[in-house]
Amino acid sequence: MMLRVLISIALLDCLPALCVAWDGSDFEGGTSVEIERGNLVRVGNDVEIYDSNTGEYHDVTLDGITRYGSTVELEVYDHTAGESRTLEMED
16 A cells, blocks of 8 residues: 555656646756656656757757756757757756
8 A cells, every 4th residue: 555655656746747848948058948748857868858049849868967946957968959058947
């Protein structure tokens, strides 16, 4: 019974991140970015972001995730642009 409760809590904790888009900005470029729903944001995973500056979707690999108060900083490698980027996402 206790195992079911723990599994349910873990699933509910992950559910909001899978259901909504996540807004933020490129730390250096200042452009708005969005991670669409359905992307599992975990180190080592590939996710798709929308870059408002280029108006295109970019495939990125998550290299690091750090929380600073109400901001989450994502270190990513952007395969589309061929460069590393730092994204600051709203918590």
